[in-house]
Amino acid sequence: MRLRTTSLVAARELREAMRSRWFVLAAACFLVLSLGLSMLGLAGAQRAGLAGFDRTTASLLNLALLFVPLVTLSLGGLGIAGELEDGALAMLLAQPVTRLEVYAGKYVGLLVTVSAAICVGFGATGVIVGWTVGGGNVRAFLGLVGLALLLGAATLALGTLLSVALRWRARVIGAAFSVWLLLVYVSDLGTIGLAIARNLGPAQVFILALLNPVQQARVVGTLALSDRLDVLGPVGIFGVELFGTAGLVALLVTLMVGAAVVPLAVGYAIFRRAVIT
Numbered sequence: 001m002r003l004r005t006t007s008l009v010a011a012r013e014l015r016e017a018m019r020s021r022w023f024v025l026a027a028a029c030f031l032v033l034s035l036g037l038s039m040l041g042l043a044g045a046q047r048a049g050l051a052g053f054d055r056t057t058a059s060l061l062n063l064a065l066l067f068v069p070l071v072t073l074s075l076g077g078l079g080i081a082g083e084l085e086d087g088a089l090a091m092l093l094a095q096p097v098t099r100l101e102v103y104a105g106k107y108v109g110l111l112v113t114v115s116a117a118i119c120v121g122f123g124a125t126g127v128i129v130g131w132t133v134g135g136g137n138v139r140a141f142l143g144l145v146g147l148a149l150l151l152g153a154a155t156l157a158l159g160t161l162l163s164v165a166l167r168w169r170a171r172v173i174g175a176a177f178s179v180w181l182l183l184v185y186v187s188d189l190g191t192i193g194l195a196i197a198r199n200l201g202p203a204q205v206f207i208l209a210l211l212n213p214v215q216q217a218r219v220v221g222t223l224a225l226s227d228r229l230d231v232l233g234p235v236g237i238f239g240v241e242l243f244g245t246a247g248l249v250a251l252l253v254t255l256m257v258g259a260a261v262v263p264l265a266v267g268y269a270i271f272r273r274a275v276i277t
Contacts, residue, residue, distance in 0.1 A: 001100050009097065009105025010112065017075065017113040026071045027117035033063055034121040035128065057141045060125065061221040064118075064148040065214055069155040070180050072114055076159020077172035079106050080271070084167050090276050103268050107160055114152045119145065140224045147217055147224075154213040154259040155183075161267035164274065183214045206238050213259040216252040223249055 017023050037059040080103075083089035092102060122145045159176055166172045209215045223245060239248045 001098065001104065005097055005101045006105040006108065009092075009102055010109035013079065013106045013109025014113050017110060020075075020078075022078075023071070023075060023113065023117075026067075026074075027120070030063075030067055030071070030117060030121045031124060033067070034060060034125045037063060037125070057144050058225055060122065061144055061218075061225065064144065064151065065218055065221075066184060068114075068118065068148050068152045069183055069214060071117075072110075072152045072156040073159040073162070073176040073180050074173065075110055075114065076107075076156040077163045077166075077176040078169060079110050079160060080163040081167055081169055081172040084276065085169055093276060099272050100268065103271050107156065107264065110160075111153055111156055114156060115149055118148050118152060122148070143224045144221060147221055150253070150256050150260075151213060151217045154256050154263075157260040157263040157267070161263040161270075164267045164271045167274075183212055206242075210252075210255060213256050216256050216259075220249055220252050220256075 080089065083092070089102075093099065122141075126141060158179065162172050162175050162179070166175055209219070219239070223240075239251075242248075243251055
């Protein structure tokens with residue numbers, strides 16, 4: 001794989017994403033919501049005497065867990081499927097590039113695009129909070145930015161896999177939205193229902209939670225924000241008792257990296273053998 005060729009494909013994907021009305025609207029909404037939460041957090045912090053960064057970080061964690069997977073699953077899903085459907089991908093592959101360079105370049109370009117939107121949203125919020133009140137756990141705030149980027153990388157890889165496997169825009173968008181609902185909402189309800197129906201213990205429920213990158217990010221973010229174990233629930237307490245706080249964080253971060261690498265590898269295996277006309 002030639003890095004120069006891959007970077008050219010990535011730059012092309014970055015330009016295409018910036019022209020997308022969907023992405024521009026999504027990035028603008030994320031920025032507005034981040035700023036809105038920062039204002040609400042500042043108002044509450046001033047009344048309650050809380051540090052600005054602490055309250056804002058807690059609010060932004062929930063926003064990131066909802067918003068980042070929605071954008072990345074959709075953007076990743078359209079990255080290859082859209083060009084497969086209109087024939088642009090066949091024209092690109094007719095150039096002196098390999099499929100690995102195209103696949104990696106598209107993912108890197110989209111990841112840079114999403115990372116820029118996340119950094120702008122969080123960066124603007126951090127500047128406002130730091131300028132207005134300052135104080136608080138700045139390290140936790142910066143950790144949340146890194147956590148959002150890692151979650152974005154994992155869900156973008158999953159969206160790219162959907163794009164390669166399903167090939168058509170309509171099917172990919174429907175699947176991406178379904179996966180988003182599964183990761184963010186249905187997973188919690190399904191785990192609760194399964195635990196009740198099958199009388200599962202904390203260990204079994206903990207293993208189920210490890211399969212969801214959104215749940216992994218939620219636990220890591222909660223551990224970064226609070227030393228109180230009761231906010232994690234019995235399953236989180238079980239994980240801390242089993243691995244320790246540092247061990248649990250290391251395990252979850254490793255699983256999130258794996259959640260990005262495995263779908264990317266499976267997607268490329270499909271893409272390498274796909275018939276593209």
